[in-house]
Amino acid sequence: xxxxxxxxxxxxxxKQAAGTPIQPSRAAGASGHIELDPAYVPALKDLDGFDxxxxxxxxxRAIEAKLTVIPFRDTVERGIxxxxxxxxxxxxxxxxxxxxxxxxxxxSIADVDILDGTPLIDIKPYVPEYDNFPVxxxxxxxxxxxxxxxDSRFEKPSLPRQGVELxxxxxx
Amino acid sequence: xxxxxxxxxxxxxxKQAAGTPIQPSRAAGASGHIELDPAYVPALKDLDGFDxxxxxxxxxRAIEAKLTVIPFRDTVERGIxxxxxxxxxxxxxxxxxxxxxxxxxxxSIADVDILDGTPLIDIKPYVPEYDNFPVxxxxxxxxxxxxxxxDSRFEKPSLPRQGVELxxxxxx
Numbered sequence: 001x002x003x004x005x006x007x008x009x010x011x012x013x014x015k016q017a018a019g020t021p022i023q024p025s026r027a028a029g030a031s032g033h034i035e036l037d038p039a040y041v042p043a044l045k046d047l048d049g050f051d052x053x054x055x056x057x058x059x060x061r062a063i064e065a066k067l068t069v070i071p072f073r074d075t076v077e078r079g080i081x082x083x084x085x086x087x088x089x090x091x092x093x094x095x096x097x098x099x100x101x102x103x104x105x106x107x108s109i110a111d112v113d114i115l116d117g118t119p120l121i122d123i124k125p126y127v128p129e130y131d132n133f134p135v136x137x138x139x140x141x142x143x144x145x146x147x148x149x150x151d152s153r154f155e156k157p158s159l160p161r162q163g164v165e166l167x168x169x170x171x172x
Numbered sequence: 173x174x175x176x177x178x179x180x181x182x183x184x185x186x187k188q189a190a191g192t193p194i195q196p197s198r199a200a201g202a203s204g205h206i207e208l209d210p211a212y213v214p215a216l217k218d219l220d221g222f223d224x225x226x227x228x229x230x231x232x233r234a235i236e237a238k239l240t241v242i243p244f245r246d247t248v249e250r251g252i253x254x255x256x257x258x259x260x261x262x263x264x265x266x267x268x269x270x271x272x273x274x275x276x277x278x279x280s281i282a283d284v285d286i287l288d289g290t291p292l293i294d295i296k297p298y299v300p301e302y303d304n305f306p307v308x309x310x311x312x313x314x315x316x317x318x319x320x321x322x323d324s325r326f327e328k329p330s331l332p333r334q335g336v337e338l339x340x341x342x343x344x
Contacts, residue, residue, distance in 0.1 A: 002230060002291075004174040004262050023302045040261065042239040045251030049311025053253075056228070056264055058174060067214040079217030081225075081295040084302065089212065090176050090293045092228055094266070096305055119174075121262045123253040127313055130195045130256065132304045133268055139221025141299055 006119040008036035008105075010057060012112045017061070017155040022072050023084070024095050024111035026148040031100070034107040034120060041105050044123075048102050052126035053109075057093045058119040061156050062086035072151065073144040082139060086154045093118070096126050178291040180208035180277070182229060184284045189233070189327040194244055195256070196267050196283035198320040203272070206279040206292060213277050216295075220274050224298035225281075229265045230291040233328050234258035244323065245316040254311060258326045265290070268298050 012032035014020040021027035034055075036044070047053065064087065070076060071083040080088055093114065100108040107123075184204035186192040193199035206227075208216070219225065236259065242248060243255040252260055265286065272280040279295075 002176040002178065004176065006174065007261050024305075025301050040239065040253070043252045043261070044254070045240060045249075046254035046312050047251055049309055049314075050254065051307040051309045052305055054266065056262075056266070067212065068217060077217075079219055080215045081212070082216070082218035082222065082297050084296055084299075088294060089179050089215070090228075092264075092294050094226065094228070094296065096303065122260060122264050124256055124266065125254050125311060125313065126305065126307060127256075127310060128307060129197045129317060131268065132300075133196075133224055133298065135223040135298060135300060137221055137223045138299060139297060140218050141297065142221075145301060 004058065004121055006058070006121070007040050008034050008120040010034050010055065010112070010114050010118045010120050012114050012116045014115050016152065017115065017150045018152045020115060020150045021113040022148060022150050024097055024113050027111045027113040030112045031108065031110040032112040032114070033109060036105040036107065038105045044102055047099070047123070047125065050099055050125045052096050053099045054124040054126055055095050055097055055114065055120060056122035056124070057114060058121055059086035059091035059093050060119055061115060062091045062154050063156050065089045065091070069154070072153070073147045074140060078140055092121070176230070176293055178230070178293070179212050180206050180292040182206050182227065182284070182286050182290045182292050184286050184288045186286070187288050188324065189287065189322050190324045192287060192322045193285040194320060194322050196269055196285050199283045199285040202284045203280065203282040204284040204286070205281060208277040208279065210277045216274055219271070219295070219297065222271055222297045224268050225271045226296040226298055227267050227269055227286070227292060228294040228296070229286060230293055231258035231260070231263035231265050232291055233287060234263045234326050235328050237261045237263070241326070244325070245319045246312060250312055264293070
């Protein structure tokens with residue numbers, strides 16, 4: 001009942017966490033695209049009328065869940081639910097990106113703060129009446145907005161490199 | 173790999189879809205609470221500093237996924253990804269609710285547009301720099317914001333009522 005279907009993949013310039021923008025607000029100029037499973041193309045109808053979309057995705061390279069973490073933008077432990085860090089009980093990411101265009105099953109997007117190849121779970125239209133609320137209190141984040149890029153603290157180590165490189169046949 | 177853990181339940185005044193507010197913006201005054209699995213209480217640390225939180229939840233009473241739907245606020249078919257309707261390929265809901273207080277594993281919340289008993293998947297802090305963006309184009313929604321409450325169109329029929337009522341022993 002609670003299993004997810006990967007509906008596509010998100011592609012971006014960011015191959016690893018280190019240097020990836022923290023949130024779309026710091027990702028101006030970072031563009032990418034979504035390759036949606038072609039089965040879902042009819043579900044994109046009317047989406048091209050929206051300037052921005054929510055992407056809900058799976059943090060597939062996050063370390064295991066932690067109850068508290070030191071977030072990218074802080075130096076002390078915070079409860080994981082008071083952060084947007086990837087090492088969550090359910091490793092689900094949420095980003096509002098700009099939608100530039102749609103052609104078939106390819107969506108061109110900008111303001112992308114997501115690792116290259118990330119599995120996509122859902123797309124929703126971004127609607128100010130639904131998503132923009134004035135708030136007064138921002139907790140620990142209020143004084144922690146100076147940093148703009150991530151580091152590797154929540155990233156699973158890559159598989160060790162194989163000793164043998166893939167070579168093309170030298171006779172070709 | 174892509175299975176979800178239910179981290180708690182959301183409780184609200186809304187037992188059925190009909191009459192449930194469409195989005196938190198139309199749910200002023202509707203309060204409720206979250207019962208978090210007590211194992212996750214340490215993950216709530218610092219969350220009480222935030223006025224609003226994102227809830228990511230499972231539409232457990234939604235009908236099966238559809239590629240196009242007639243949304244609550246419209247009369248014509250739209251691609252499901254251009255709507256916030258529950259009948260999604262992955263039935264994941266997203267709502268920004270007000271956080272009133274936290275006591276142990278109980279979070280008191282307001283502006284709740286969610287059915288009573290809904291399984292909770294994630295909590296994130298609501299941060300304007302991350303979540304508020306100006307947009308010009310709202311697609312089909314631009315002229316469709318008059319309706320405030322949902323109906324039953326995306327709700328699975330309840331189990332049929334049993335013919336036999338539960339009775340207390342008449343001798344008691």
